[in-house]
Amino acid sequence: MTGRCRAAAGLLLALGAATALACGHCIEDRVAAVYDYGVAQQAGREGLRVAYLGIAGRSAETAAAAAATGDALRGIAGVAPGTLRVAAAPAAAAFAWSGDEAALARILQTANRRLVAAGLRLELLRVWEAGRGLVEPPPRGAGGRM
Amino acid sequence: MRHPARPPVRGRLAVLLGISLLAARALAGPADPFDESRMDLKPAPATLLKARHTGPYAAGSALSFTAAIKPLDPAHDKTIRLDTSHKIIEIAPGVQYSAWTFGNQVPGPTLRARVGDRIHFSMTNRSDEIAPGSISFQAPMMHSMDFHAAMVSPQDKYRSIAPGQTIAFDFTPNYPGVFMYHCGTPMILEHIASGMYGVVVVEPREGYPTKVDREYVVIQSEFYPKPDPQGHKVDGKPVYVLDTEKVKTKESTYTVFNGRYNGLVEQPLVAKPGERVRLFVLNVGPSNTSSFHVVGTIFDRVWLDGNPRNELRGMQTVLLGSSSSAIVEFRVPEKGKYIMVDHHFANASQGALGLIDASGGTPDTDLEHHNIPATATPTDAQAVQGKQIFEGKCIACHSVGEGNKVGPDLLGVTRRRSDGWLVRWLKSPETMLKSDETAQALLKKFNLPMPDQGLSEADALRLIAYFHWFDQQGKAMKSGEH
Ligand SMILES: [Cu+2]
Numbered sequence: 153m154t155g156r157c158r159a160a161a162g163l164l165l166a167l168g169a170a171t172a173l174a175c176g177h178c179i180e181d182r183v184a185a186v187y188d189y190g191v192a193q194q195a196g197r198e199g200l201r202v203a204y205l206g207i208a209g210r211s212a213e214t215a216a217a218a219a220a221t222g223d224a225l226r227g228i229a230g231v232a233p234g235t236l237r238v239a240a241a242p243a244a245a246a247f248a249w250s251g252d253e254a255a256l257a258r259i260l261q262t263a264n265r266r267l268v269a270a271g272l273r274l275e276l277l278r279v280w281e282a283g284r285g286l287v288e289p290p291p292r293g294a295g296g297r298m
Numbered sequence: 299m300r301h302p303a304r305p306p307v308r309g310r311l312a313v314l315l316g317i318s319l320l321a322a323r324a325l326a327g328p329a330d331p332f333d334e335s336r337m338d339l340k341p342a343p344a345t346l347l348k349a350r351h352t353g354p355y356a357a358g359s360a361l362s363f364t365a366a367i368k369p370l371d372p373a374h375d376k377t378i379r380l381d382t383s384h385k386i387i388e389i390a391p392g393v394q395y396s397a398w399t400f401g402n403q404v405p406g407p408t409l410r411a412r413v414g415d416r417i418h419f420s421m422t423n424r425s426d427e428i429a430p431g432s433i434s435f436q437a438p439m440m441h442s443m444d445f446h447a448a449m450v451s452p453q454d455k456y457r458s459i460a461p462g463q464t465i466a467f468d469f470t471p472n473y474p475g476v477f478m479y480h481c482g483t484p485m486i487l488e489h490i491a492s493g494m495y496g497v498v499v500v501e502p503r504e505g506y507p508t509k510v511d512r513e514y515v516v517i518q519s520e521f522y523p524k525p526d527p528q529g530h531k532v533d534g535k536p537v538y539v540l541d542t543e544k545v546k547t548k549e550s551t552y553t554v555f556n557g558r559y560n561g562l563v564e565q566p567l568v569a570k571p572g573e574r575v576r577l578f579v580l581n582v583g584p585s586n587t588s589s590f591h592v593v594g595t596i597f598d599r600v601w602l603d604g605n606p607r608n609e610l611r612g613m614q615t616v617l618l619g620s621s622s623s624a625i626v627e628f629r630v631p632e633k634g635k636y637i638m639v640d641h642h643f644a645n646a647s648q649g650a651l652g653l654i655d656a657s658g659g660t661p662d663t664d665l666e667h668h669n670i671p672a673t674a675t676p677t678d679a680q681a682v683q684g685k686q687i688f689e690g691k692c693i694a695c696h697s698v699g700e701g702n703k704v705g706p707d708l709l710g711v712t713r714r715r716s717d718g719w720l721v722r723w724l725k726s727p728e729t730m731l732k733s734d735e736t737a738q739a740l741l742k743k744f745n746l747p748m749p750d751q752g753l754s755e756a757d758a759l760r761l762i763a764y765f766h767w768f769d770q771q772g773k774a775m776k777s778g779e780h
Pocket of ligand 1: 440482483
């Protein structure tokens with residue numbers, strides 16, 4: 153076991169049941185961690201979409217990382233107020249946004265710039281849209297830089 | 299067998315011949331029942347469908363919906379549907395619990411199949427609708443299905459789906475057993491403790507090596523209820539929701555068979571004297587271990603995890619961890635009621651009790667009040683009515699002179715409490731728990747707030763008359779004990 157490996161194992165243990173129980177790797181598990189039916193309903197009514205994101209980074213699965221992610225996303229233009237959800241384990245975030253894919257890409261760019269110092273990065277996992285449900289986002293490059 | 303170090307030539311030839319014969323037999327056969335070449339290790343990808351299921355929440359002729367499991371459906375292809383739902387279920391008398399389900403019931407329906415069968419499974423997440431005749435106050439959420447009977451990629455088949463989505467996949471059971479299925483969406487602990495589990499029974503290709511007269515499914519699991527913080531009610535009774543703290547610290551309030559406190563006492567499994575009974579027993583947990591025992595008999599066979607290759611003979615109990623199972627078979631020796639328990643008696647007292655009724659009579663609740671002599675019936679009309687109310691509404695949680703159950707033993711209660719206090723308590727335990735210190739101390743001790751029983755003042759007085767009667771009687775009984 154390398155030092156880093158041991159550190160990772162230690163972290164997993166420290167995080168306890170939450171991480172160990174959930175598959176954690178499954179994209180849908182991360183989505184489920186921040187899925188809020190009320191937000192999807194609201195988005196549907198207001199013609200918005202919901203973005204589900206994974207939080208990547210060495211110390212992603214911590215309460216501090218979840219809080220930092222919340223801080224980074226809060227207040228960015230386009231993020232619908234009151235729709236932001238974050239989870240520590242599995243590490244994920246979600247929010248409803250107004251606008252097209254390029255608008256979402258800009259939101260993520262801003263947030264990721266703010267998260268660099270914390271060694272964290274947001275990755276788009278799924279998008280919810282009225283009538284289509286939960287779908288995979290278009291591949292990188294297809295709808296702006298995501 | 300031992301060979302001499304240097305066998306003579308003829309002997310050596312014989313040995314060679316023997317070896318080649320063995321090799322030939324190994325090639326031709328008796329087939330290894332776990333031969334991987336006969337297994338399905340190349341499952342096809344799962345599909346997500348847009349169309350959602352409507353109508354029943356479970357479908358498929360290979361499913362059983364009660365403890366009495368149906369015989370194997372001989373068809374090789376088995377199409378089954380288990381949709382998820384949210385609904386209020388009664389887990390103990392008067393305890394309305396906000397459950398999440400497969401097939402709109404807890405536990406979910408039982409699937410019975412055979413090694414090598416093809417299971418065509420589909421599931422719609424219908425947590426965003428409310429089934430006809432049910433009630434739920436729970437927000438819709440994502441769910442998933444994890445079959446322990448399958449060998450497939452969890453990221454593909456066991457992925458979580460959002461309300462309204464449908465997932466479908468096929469699998470082939472490769473091993474015989476009694477396998478758990480459950481929701482695997484985080485927090486898994488909460489999804490399981492909320493009711494999302496069931497059993498897949500997989501028979502060996504050639505069937506079981508024994509013959510039995512009765513087959514039943516017994517599923518043990520725990521519940522961790524707390525009163526709904528939003529104060530929802532059903533029929534005037536409070537709704538309980540999962541206590542997410544207690545479930546983490548493993549402080550269960552109920553440990554039950556087949557989803558209900560003393561459920562298999564209320565509805566015993568029927569058998570006849572002399573019959574051979576096979577039970578498919580699964581301990582779901584999520585956190586307790588079961589030491590499964592049937593009072594008055596010995597397990598002739600125990601097949602650990604439900605696989606006849608894992609055979610034990612003449613066992614008194616079988617120890618089952620979370621998601622462990624066994625098939626147990628035993629003979630019902632004579633007329634009687636054989637009590638199924640988790641021999642961890644703390645668990646049994648939380649409701650892990652049941653009966654195999656081979657008495658030939660009508661099932662009753664003997665077990666519940668066998669310490670009170672049948673003749674010990676009050677004569678005063680008030681007290682008689684009080685006793686009737688008690689037996690209808692209270693006996694699941696209280697005993698008289700048999701020790702604490704979910705609530706305190708009520709023997710001596712008239713000496714502990716004034717009649718005024720008792721009236722106030724019986725009319726509205728909720729109010730008392732807010733304002734009265736004695737009530738609060740009781741709650742601390744018993745962990746579960748007594749649900750409001752919807753009693754009128756008149757009923758409360760009848761009950762108190764009954765309490766006074768048995769407290770008088772109690773003295774008499776004690777002195778006259780054999
Ligand atoms: Cu679930």
